[in-house]
Amino acid sequence: MTEKLVIGLDIGGGSTKLGLVSPGGTIVARRRLTYAKAATGDKILSDYASAIDDLMRGQKVERLAGIGIGYPGHILPDHISGDDSNVLALDGMPIAEILKRRFQCPVGLMNDADAGAIAEYRFGAGRGVDRLLMVTVGTGIGLAFLADGVPTNTANGCLGDAGHVIVVRDNPVRCRKGCLGCLESVASGQAIERHARRLRSDHKATSATAALVRDALGGNASALGIIAEAGNWIGMAAASWCNIFAPTTLLIGGGISAAGAVLVDAILLETKRRGMPSNVENVRFGIAELGNDAGIIGAAAQMF
Template sequence: MGENDLVEPSSPASPVPSDHLGGLATVLDLVRGGAARTRPELSRLSGFGRTVITQRVGELTGCGLLEEDRLGPSSGGRAPRELRFRAEAGVVLAAELGATSIATAATDLTGRVLASREEPGDVALGPEVVLDRVEELFGELLDELDGGAPVWGIGVGLPGPVEFATGRPSAPPIMPGWDRYPVRDRLAARYRAPVWVDNEVNAMALGELRAGAARGQQDIIYIKIGTGIGAGLVSGGRLHRGSQGCAGDIGHAAVADDPVVVCRCGNTGCLEAFAGGAALARDGATAAKEGRSEFLASRLAERGTLTAADLSIAAQSGDRTSVELLTQAGRLVGSLLATLVSFYNPALVIVGGGVSGAGDLLLATLRETVYRRSLPLATRELRIARSTLGDEAGLVGAAFMVIDELFAPERLAHWIDTGSPAGRPALAELPR
């Protein structure tokens, strides 16, 4: 697929004057976010006069983004008519690809999941096979929704570094055949909608920020401990991707000098090679074969393989070897996280991913290490909590990635006149 498939040119200049756009975006955001539901509330929170509010509301209802709702409570005079954001006007498709799973969802324009699908998958099969299946699952979701609202945008989270500006993976260690693959171009041509692609951990962080444990927070670190390890950074209430999009890739930070343990990226000493889910499973299997854990040996003989969850179950049953392995992993992750906490000074650290949900021992060790090794000022009001969205964090975040981008004033200006960004894939190419 070539870049000529995207035939819609991006407009060189905004079709809506910036001063006018500011008022529209402000009013829309206040209603969309639930801060204001009536015209008097909009006037009070925005600082705009009654005439300006009436004009902007009229334009937004005229293009189908807002609509009149029920009467609100009266403050002494005539009861004001409430306004409602038409979240059902469009559908957002979201996909989160893990190393061994595919999850997809269709959401409304507030990020509420309307339908979802999840199944095992192997990202190493390559982009053609995997994205073929993603498109099949998208088709099932749209069929379930009975083809009502148009697709406004698509968000995809991938388990590797992504150049956010182009939507292309960049030398992903566990994704053979994906390097520089035009994920955005393919899906944009297929659905005629704007597409954004990001690292799955960034999507998870955004999901928690918009709809999970980090709602209302400004400075957070989301750390995923799964097959691999990564971090998502939120600064000032916005996701921090860095200049190329790879900020937070802590899984390949060096934590040891051991030349024997080789990471999937080809280097030695990487954090995920010692503390990720695959590393825990590997070390548990070694312990089982060497006779250091009867529990793990029995589990391995029964199932033929081990996972990090097996180590957690073994640890809860009093297996000393599993306790040691989980404790060691918690200390390694905690030590690196302690450096980040002192350097970045977040108010909240959220721990997610498959390994984080396997039990309390690893999380407790991680907490103890961070509080012991970080600067006292950095941990004085720091909270370290488990993800509240769990497995849905990446999907919800991928949907909000699209929603945030579509309603950014720089892009809103290019589609608000028609009331829909559907059919405009080149919107994703516009700079913010």
């Protein structure tokens, strides 16, 4: 294959998605890897390398144009490693340098929320938006703000830890990072999973959110209530984010975004109820178009 292709590597808390991506944002081939919690960083990187080799062989790619990595945490100043992530075994490892030596090509490392937003800006629902705010609800809650396509990084190679904005005063549940009363503690994928498992005890944890979304779309009142409540919490935080960043478009991504209008309407109503009118009344709210592919495409796009 003569077309220049880049590997997009979207690292997640329980799995990593990889894809060979064209300059036009098309995923030519893909793989998904899962790993045990006890897996070492060396083992995980070895699996990444094997999957990349497999993708290259399958598409007859002799040489990669690059590898782009979306990292689920902070990006360290060396720009080859990260920390405070969802995959503790990778924290501090020189991931970019290791893969650069292994495949003899340029390697870029960026925060995964930034990667998803870049994908939507170039190829999805955020095409050409001058001030794009994107919220990704996964294991945690990622936030990215792009001004004319350029990510704003306030600290740690990302938009700080905006998913941990405090939204509730009296909540005994701490988030996975130790915050009390933050958005992640009440509306992250993990928080939604807790509610979903209580509602659908017949589903395994890995499918509880998907089942919840299906139930909500089917009109189940309890499922609709859980998703609307998550939307209310996100909307409360979004009101503050809009007051700070004044976006023209706010997109919601991540698995729960499959709930569509049920989620977006709750976010929109709460944002407009609480936010400064001049900062929220003209914001366009929507669902990210690229779904679970955004992380792969955006990670790759940093190399084009």
